[in-house]
Amino acid sequence: MLCVECERWGQTVEDLRDVACQAEHPRTRERFLALYEIAKGSNATRVAAQTGRCDEAVMAWVHDYNAHGPDALSFLHTGGRPPFALKSKPRSPRRSAPRSPSRLRRP
Numbered sequence: 555m556l557c558v559e560c561e562r563w564g565q566t567v568e569d570l571r572d573v574a575c576q577a578e579h580p581r582t583r584e585r586f587l588a589l590y591e592i593a594k595g596s597n598a599t600r601v602a603a604q605t606g607r608c609d610e611a612v613m614a615w616v617h618d619y620n621a622h623g624p625d626a627l628s629f630l631h632t633g634g635r636p637p638f639a640l641k642s643k644p645r646s647p648r649r650s651a652p653r654s655p656s657r658l659r660r661p
Contacts, residue, residue: 581629
């Protein structure tokens with residue numbers, strides 16, 4: 555059976571709930587709320603069904619927490635455009651026809 559090892563990291567089940575309510579990013583809140591539900595007696599499959607995640611993802615959250623602590627579940631933006639960033643200015647359009655060769659030009 556999969557269990558959350560809160561005591562290993564100096565936390566209680568209620569601490570998981572507090573982090574789930576106060577975390578800055580929604581994905582971090584989701585992960586800690588899933589851990590809270592599992593620690594209170596639910597199973598990963600049921601939590602996955604309730605959150606719309608696959609079972610393996612929820613189980614991976616528990617394994618990551620047990621192995622690396624609470625910092626392992628904090629969401630980190632790893633790529634792509636930063637949130638709320640302005641789109642870059644469009645480039646000037648390229649010429650569709652090549653320029654006429656200089657040998658055709660007469661002075």
